[in-house]
Amino acid sequence: MILKLILSLKNFLRRYKCSSDHWIGLKMAKNRTGQWVDGATFTKSFGMRGSEGCAYLSDDGAATARCYTERKWICRKRIH
Template sequence: MISNYIVVMIVKPTPDSQRFCPYDWIGFQNKCYYFSKEEGDWNSSKYNCSTQHAVLTKIDSNEEMDFLRRHKCSSDHWIGLKMAKNRTGQWVDGAKFENSFVVKGSEGCAYLSDDGAATARCYTERKWICRQKIH
């Protein structure tokens, strides 16, 4: 005897659901993220985010780091962190980097790779990740 089942799933909308983010952006924890398809140096990537009323992404938690690593393609992506020679860092919003994760390398601009965060020369061409808060 063949039985038919109907499975009903109730999904409670959350503030970060996709409907609050622009087309081609992904929602997560009250923020929207854009993973670029094109490449640019760190400064042009920062500028491209600003033209979309966003910033190069900041990473506030391990959950956010995991989300970003899951959703980026295999390419490296610029993030909004600059590192000084003494290994102190500053986010594009002016906040001090609190060393909440390891940043490999000794160059000035940070990017996200499959292995985590690292630095490179700022003129290197990479994809980038923009972030904007959901209003």
């Protein structure tokens, strides 16, 4: 189910995103576990490149980068 959603989002972004990558609301831990902004656990239902703290979606798929990197959001962003 989540993989289907991510693939749909990827197709949507390819069509409308211009040249930007987008944060997807997934924070990763050093042990490669993750948590979505709604509190759900990341089930590793799709591949993820990188070993940084926050996940984003690009033309090539999902990857991680440092959370302070400037990117657009495709979901809500929690402000602390």
